[in-house]
Amino acid sequence: xxxxxxxxxxxxxxxxxxxxxxGKSTQIYLLKRWLELQELKVFFSEWNSSDLVKSxxxxxxxxxxxxxxxxxxxHATDFGDRYERQLVPLLRAGxxxxxxxxxxxxFARDTVxxxxxxxVRGIYNFAGLPDLTFFFKADLEVxxxxxxxxxxxxxxxxxxxxxxxxxxxxxxxxxxxxxxxEQYLAMSTEFNFLVIDANHSVEAQQSIVRQLVAKRIxxxxxxxxx
Amino acid sequence: MSxxxxxxxxxxTLASRRVLVPKRSPKRFYGHGIPGVDPERLSxxxxxxxxADGSGRSTQIARMVQWLEGxxxxxxxxxxxxxxxxxxxxxxxxxxxxxxxxxxxxxxATDFADQLENIILPALKAGFIVLADRYIYTxxxxxLVRGLDEAWLKNLYGISVVPDAxxxxxxxxxxxxxxxxxxxxxxxxxxxxxxxxxxxxxxxxFLKYQALVETxxxxxxxxxxxxxxxGERSVEEISSELQERVEKLLEGK
Numbered sequence: 001x002x003x004x005x006x007x008x009x010x011x012x013x014x015x016x017x018x019x020x021x022x023g024k025s026t027q028i029y030l031l032k033r034w035l036e037l038q039e040l041k042v043f044f045s046e047w048n049s050s051d052l053v054k055s056x057x058x059x060x061x062x063x064x065x066x067x068x069x070x071x072x073x074x075h076a077t078d079f080g081d082r083y084e085r086q087l088v089p090l091l092r093a094g095x096x097x098x099x100x101x102x103x104x105x106x107f108a109r110d111t112v113x114x115x116x117x118x119x120v121r122g123i124y125n126f127a128g129l130p131d132l133t134f135f136f137k138a139d140l141e142v143x144x145x146x147x148x149x150x151x152x153x154x155x156x157x158x159x160x161x162x163x164x165x166x167x168x169x170x171x172x173x174x175x176x177x178x179x180x181x182e183q184y185l186a187m188s189t190e191f192n193f194l195v196i197d198a199n200h201s202v203e204a205q206q207s208i209v210r211q212l213v214a215k216r217i218x219x220x221x222x223x224x225x226x
Numbered sequence: 227m228s229x230x231x232x233x234x235x236x237x238x239t240l241a242s243r244r245v246l247v248p249k250r251s252p253k254r255f256y257g258h259g260i261p262g263v264d265p266e267r268l269s270x271x272x273x274x275x276x277x278a279d280g281s282g283r284s285t286q287i288a289r290m291v292q293w294l295e296g297x298x299x300x301x302x303x304x305x306x307x308x309x310x311x312x313x314x315x316x317x318x319x320x321x322x323x324x325x326x327x328x329x330x331x332x333x334x335a336t337d338f339a340d341q342l343e344n345i346i347l348p349a350l351k352a353g354f355i356v357l358a359d360r361y362i363y364t365x366x367x368x369x370l371v372r373g374l375d376e377a378w379l380k381n382l383y384g385i386s387v388v389p390d391a392x393x394x395x396x397x398x399x400x401x402x403x404x405x406x407x408x409x410x411x412x413x414x415x416x417x418x419x420x421x422x423x424x425x426x427x428x429x430x431x432f433l434k435y436q437a438l439v440e441t442x443x444x445x446x447x448x449x450x451x452x453x454x455x456x457g458e459r460s461v462e463e464i465s466s467e468l469q470e471r472v473e474k475l476l477e478g479k
Contacts, residue, residue, distance in 0.1 A: 055315055056311060056312040056315040056336075059311070065310060065311050066311070067260075067340075067343050068261055069260055069339045069342075069343060069385055070311060070339050070340050073332060073336040073339050074311070074336050076332050077329055077332035077336055080326070080328045080329040080331075080332045081326070083328075084326040084328055084329060085326065114261035115261060116258040116261070118258070118381075119258050119384060122378065122381035122382070123332075123378075125378065126378070
């Protein structure tokens with residue numbers, strides 16, 4: 001697997017990864033605003049958001065029909081759809097594409113659910129690697145608190161209830177998130193994650209993110225055509 | 227012999243026949259399989275019938291079910307695009323023709339996996355004979371013809387159980403055209419491979435596409451060991467060949 005720069009795409013892909021509640025969505029939003037205000041070609045894409053696959057995914061989740069294998073495959077389908085119809089064409093057109101979660105989310109979640117890591121990675125091997133991957137590393141307790149304070153109603157799959165880790169959704173969520181964190185940390189070196197300490201203030205983190213982006217990507221090449 | 231006589235003698239042999247308990251055969255997965263499923267515990271049989279639309283698959287499966295149930299075997303049928311999870315969405319996607327090959331492939335794999343886990347594996351655990359109207363081979367062949375990577379597909383379908391038998395009903399593209407017209411008076415968009423631009427003429431495209439599919443099936447045969455069955459004979463001739471083969475399989479020969 002190669003990055004988009006290595007594949008000579010004119011565009012660049014920046015991904016953010018991290019646990020729910022690590023603040024990654026806030027950070028990528030602020031990054032997007034910063035790039036937009038410089039009038040650059042920017043596109044933002046979220047995990048699990050392709051229209052067509054959404055209906056099947058939500059049906060599967062609502063009715064608790066999904067097994068680890070179908071959970072994995074349906075998300076791969078969703079990703080494949082977005083990847084080929086949106087991400088690749090935009091990268092070909094020289095956009096900076098921002099992804100809130102990328103293939104590493106699948107690697108971490110599906111592995112925790114018991115799918116063989118080789119199988120999962122094999123399925124996603126059509127995807128290019130991000131040119132930059134920010135990993136927002138918060139203490140487990142901090143992310144848990146953020147989520148549990150804000151959204152007391154935990155969804156079945158979100159809490160990892162399908163894994164039967166605990167009968168209490170909150171307890172299940174804690175164990176599940178802890179295992180996902182382990183997976184992320186194990187991938188960190190292999191995939192050159194830029195680790196950001198998510199226990200710092202929003203501004204402190206954003207300032208590091210912006211500096212790194214400016215250093216690694218020649219932003220002047222991405223100006224919107226007038 | 228008159229038809230009546232033949233039928234009554236058929237029924238008599240059926241009534242006097244002892245129910246044969248199939249020999250056990252060890253199962254395995256093509257690859258990693260499904261997390262938490264021990265293939266040793268799958269005591270049923272998986273029989274797959276492959277072939278193009280119009281090759282007589284459903285007719286043969288219907289006859290096979292009749293015969294097997296008559297012999298005292300419990301059967302379950304599966305096919306493509308029949309999952310609770312995604313079959314509706316898959317149908318929508320097919321109508322709209324807006325998904326890329328890769329996405330379509332993953333969507334079909336999801337549909338397959340859903341049936342594998344919810345129907346095929348439980349039935350095999352319970353000792354049923356599972357009759358599959360198409361299996362991963364059709365899915366792989368369709369994707370291979372569309373240029374997807376074989377190693378990628380093999381990994382993807384490493385979740386599947388190796389069947390006890392795979393029968394490929396082979397019918398020439400020319401005869402398939404005739405049968406399709408007899409049956410539905412039209413050629414199917416996908417079965418004609420119209421999405422890959424072989425020809426703007428649907429009739430031409432159908433012939434070219436089916437020829438590609440057949441070549442790919444024959445190539446895969448080397449790896450997967452299908453039994454190629456001449457599908458151009460009468461319904462009865464084909465079903466008696468299939469019965470004979472399945473009978474041997476159940477006897478463990």
